[in-house]
Amino acid sequence: MTALIALPVLLPILGAAITVIGSRSPTLQRVVGVVVLLAVSAIAVVLLVESDARGPLVAELGGWAAPVGISLVADRLSALLLLVSALVTLAVLVYAIDQRIADYGRGTVSTTFHPMYLMLSAGVSLAYLTGDLFTLFVAFEIMLTASYVLITRRTSAAKIRAGMTYVTVSLLSSLLFLTAIGLVYAATGTVNLADLAGRIELLPPGLVTVLGLMLLVVFGIKAAMVPLHFWLPDSYPNAPGPVAALFAGLLTKVGFYAMLRTQTLLFHREEPWTLLLVLSVATMLVGALGALAQNDVNRLLSFLLVSHIGFMLFGLAVFDAAGVSGAALYAAHHITVLATLFLVSGLITRRTGTVALDRMGGLARTAPGLAVLFAIPALTLAGVPPTAGFVAKLALLQAGVAAGPWTTAVAGVVIIASLLTLYALARVWVRVFWGEPKPALPDDDPDDEVVVGTAERTPVPMYAATAGLVAVSLAIAVFAGPLSAVTGRAGVDLLDREPYRTAVLGVGP
Amino acid sequence: MTIFDEWDAPREPWMLPGACRRGRTRRLLLEVAARTLFPTMLVFSLYLLLVGHYSPGGGFAAGLVAGLAFVLRHIAGGSVGFGMPVPVRPPVVIGSGLAIAVLTALVPLLVGSPALSSAKLAVDIPLLGPVSAQTSLFLDIGVYLLIVGVVVDLLRSLGAGIERDMREAEEWLP
Numbered sequence: 302m303t304a305l306i307a308l309p310v311l312l313p314i315l316g317a318a319i320t321v322i323g324s325r326s327p328t329l330q331r332v333v334g335v336v337v338l339l340a341v342s343a344i345a346v347v348l349l350v351e352s353d354a355r356g357p358l359v360a361e362l363g364g365w366a367a368p369v370g371i372s373l374v375a376d377r378l379s380a381l382l383l384l385v386s387a388l389v390t391l392a393v394l395v396y397a398i399d400q401r402i403a404d405y406g407r408g409t410v411s412t413t414f415h416p417m418y419l420m421l422s423a424g425v426s427l428a429y430l431t432g433d434l435f436t437l438f439v440a441f442e443i444m445l446t447a448s449y450v451l452i453t454r455r456t457s458a459a460k461i462r463a464g465m466t467y468v469t470v471s472l473l474s475s476l477l478f479l480t481a482i483g484l485v486y487a488a489t490g491t492v493n494l495a496d497l498a499g500r501i502e503l504l505p506p507g508l509v510t511v512l513g514l515m516l517l518v519v520f521g522i523k524a525a526m527v528p529l530h531f532w533l534p535d536s537y538p539n540a541p542g543p544v545a546a547l548f549a550g551l552l553t554k555v556g557f558y559a560m561l562r563t564q565t566l567l568f569h570r571e572e573p574w575t576l577l578l579v580l581s582v583a584t585m586l587v588g589a590l591g592a593l594a595q596n597d598v599n600r601l602l603s604f605l606l607v608s609h610i611g612f613m614l615f616g617l618a619v620f621d622a623a624g625v626s627g628a629a630l631y632a633a634h635h636i637t638v639l640a641t642l643f644l645v646s647g648l649i650t651r652r653t654g655t656v657a658l659d660r661m662g663g664l665a666r667t668a669p670g671l672a673v674l675f676a677i678p679a680l681t682l683a684g685v686p687p688t689a690g691f692v693a694k695l696a697l698l699q700a701g702v703a704a705g706p707w708t709t710a711v712a713g714v715v716i717i718a719s720l721l722t723l724y725a726l727a728r729v730w731v732r733v734f735w736g737e738p739k740p741a742l743p744d745d746d747p748d749d750e751v752v753v754g755t756a757e758r759t760p761v762p763m764y765a766a767t768a769g770l771v772a773v774s775l776a777i778a779v780f781a782g783p784l785s786a787v788t789g790r791a792g793v794d795l796l797d798r799e800p801y802r803t804a805v806l807g808v809g810p
Numbered sequence: 811m812t813i814f815d816e817w818d819a820p821r822e823p824w825m826l827p828g829a830c831r832r833g834r835t836r837r838l839l840l841e842v843a844a845r846t847l848f849p850t851m852l853v854f855s856l857y858l859l860l861v862g863h864y865s866p867g868g869g870f871a872a873g874l875v876a877g878l879a880f881v882l883r884h885i886a887g888g889s890v891g892f893g894m895p896v897p898v899r900p901p902v903v904i905g906s907g908l909a910i911a912v913l914t915a916l917v918p919l920l921v922g923s924p925a926l927s928s929a930k931l932a933v934d935i936p937l938l939g940p941v942s943a944q945t946s947l948f949l950d951i952g953v954y955l956l957i958v959g960v961v962v963d964l965l966r967s968l969g970a971g972i973e974r975d976m977r978e979a980e981e982w983l984p
Binding site: 307308311315320321363364416 | 912
């Protein structure tokens, strides 16, 4: 069983190698990408079932035992997020493949797209599975380096300039991350997370606070926590549709996962974390209010993405089992729904030729199927019952109300932010789907990766991939009972910390 | 004397008059040095690759040394005939290196060991006698190919642009 744990990391890298070697055979590239991601999804299912039944699974790379060697750990939280991420990556890849076939022809090859896509997937898997702070840094670097290529390839100068913001901010946060790891190692002499869990507590409280805040800032930048979110609405909308969907679905959530993992494991608290509560309120409100002011549908979705990061931060800030499990459930739901919305936005753009809300309209009449594909994830994101968003939000609200007066007040902000989300998405609905149909606008930049205004050349699999993601998010709602039971147990384990430490280090210290 | 001539005669039109860039930018000393150093550096990189498990060296360092050999060759001779020392496309070298490294990590899983485990291999090679090596050598070989491939690919893509810029600049010179 432990043999499976390394495969979600190694298989995509092997796939990347094969797609580089076969960079002249487009069919090989497509088949390898889909097969690898199917395999990763299947392995993630097995890991989730096994870790739920038997506790955290640990693989020691190279056979070196834990505090010295590198361990990969699959517990309920990481296996669940790995599964959701693998499904989203697979659906987005199918969408991207068919978009590329439709726009550039079946014979088009690229030496960068498929390898970088699979490397990004490997980095995401490694970030979820690693039990070691430095390997977490490596995972982030694999993921981010691949994302730098994906966001800047085949595009215009203006968009590369926007991508530079993303690259610069990410490099800065990586530098800070490396500094923090250096300080942690200097203070404790280990980077193994399970080992650190016991050793950080022995440090002077001031030093613990500094280390905790440094890691909060590092992962706050990656997760787009206000006030460190400014890079996101400027960079994601400039990426091609599928790439934006992948980034919006995965990258910020990996940042949040790292924050959740390190804060619960290393910096244990007994009561709600006031600082993070304040930051979560700011994130929810700034994101939701920012979304209201946007006319570009992708920028609007980016601000909503930021806003809903605040919901997860709130779950972590409550800092009890219920809150953390709510945050985990919310992350799983959020990965699917944001990726779906960005894919739908790509489909809308292909039909209208523009991302400007005030220049499109009447799509409900011309494309009723697309309207359904938008409506379901939109209602899910807003948290309307009985969708997955409602289930996840309810878990957060219950945790907030149970934890005390201040968290109850923040739970009120959660409801306000949800209503603002609904309002922002209703604006999109009215502008895009209602009103008189408008003719498609011509592509303003035919050379770049984003081809727009070509609805008649939108192949069925692009719709099918989007519908598949909608189905995943509906499945989260249908299986809300067992899923929240799993995240509930994950939350208890995260706060207890003993199962993780015992699994990694052997017998308890 | 004839044997020596045949043995040492340049077999490829690399850094020869006519096959090279224009006389103005040629540096004789650099070209002679590059011709001597290029094979030496490649052999040295193989040495670093093989001793890397117990001594300073390893796949990454060896790959960098080999990459530097290609850089030196590029600086001295330009990109003329650059395809010759590496008859395969750089992406194939990069991909093969990565594949070898990942397969080295995966193979231990087949025999029930954790990923990335290594074992000691001892073989008797005729003439050389008993030779032992760690299986992690294959990981190093993968890294070596990866680094060399990346350097050659960089020279191919960026180096061609630099040459074009230099040619354009020369046209403006009096």
